[in-house]
Amino acid sequence: MSRSLAHIAQPETGSGGAPSHSHSGHRHEDGQAIESHPAAIGLGAPVLDIGGDIGALVLYTTEELAEREIEVSPARDPDRRTHTQIHRRSVNGRIFWAGVYAELPEGVYQVWWDDPSKPRTFSIAGGAVTELDWR
Numbered sequence: 122m123s124r125s126l127a128h129i130a131q132p133e134t135g136s137g138g139a140p141s142h143s144h145s146g147h148r149h150e151d152g153q154a155i156e157s158h159p160a161a162i163g164l165g166a167p168v169l170d171i172g173g174d175i176g177a178l179v180l181y182t183t184e185e186l187a188e189r190e191i192e193v194s195p196a197r198d199p200d201r202r203t204h205t206q207i208h209r210r211s212v213n214g215r216i217f218w219a220g221v222y223a224e225l226p227e228g229v230y231q232v233w234w235d236d237p238s239k240p241r242t243f244s245i246a247g248g249a250v251t252e253l254d255w256r
Contacts, residue, residue, distance in 0.1 A: 169223055169250065176245040178222040178230070181254045182207050187218055192233040193225075196242060202233065217256075 169177050180191065192204040205220040225245045232241045232253070239255050 171224070171250070172248045174227045174247040175224050176227060176247055177250045178225060178243065178245065179250060179252045180205075180207070180220045180222070180232075181252065181256050182218045182220070183256055184209070184218050186255075191220055193222055193230050194233065195226075196229040196231045199231065 171177055178193065182191075186207045187209060188206055190204045190206050192202045194200070194202040203222065203225075205222055207218050207220045210217050210219050227245050227247045229242060229244050232239070232243070234241070240253060243251055243253050245251055
């Protein structure tokens, strides 16, 4: 199933078509879908290709986390992390900050962040978009 969300940016692709991005002196090519875009390009409204055992996460945050990277991993495999940046979004005139983890296999996940007051676990169901609100 494909689902369009008006506040998601397309991941860039690296060699071999694997999603990747580079910044701050390091580069990632890990096969996980990640959100990245040059600062001069506005965020688009792509379609998420979710279904079967693949879902997605939208993490809503406050402005203080803008442009920060936040990692997630399967709870049973903490070394298999992926991350995305938090970006300012505008949908129907409403401004908010969020990060999108575009293609996550079903399961229970952990968020890797320093603030213990924020929820650290979430579940992904195939064909669904999970929303985690840190505002």
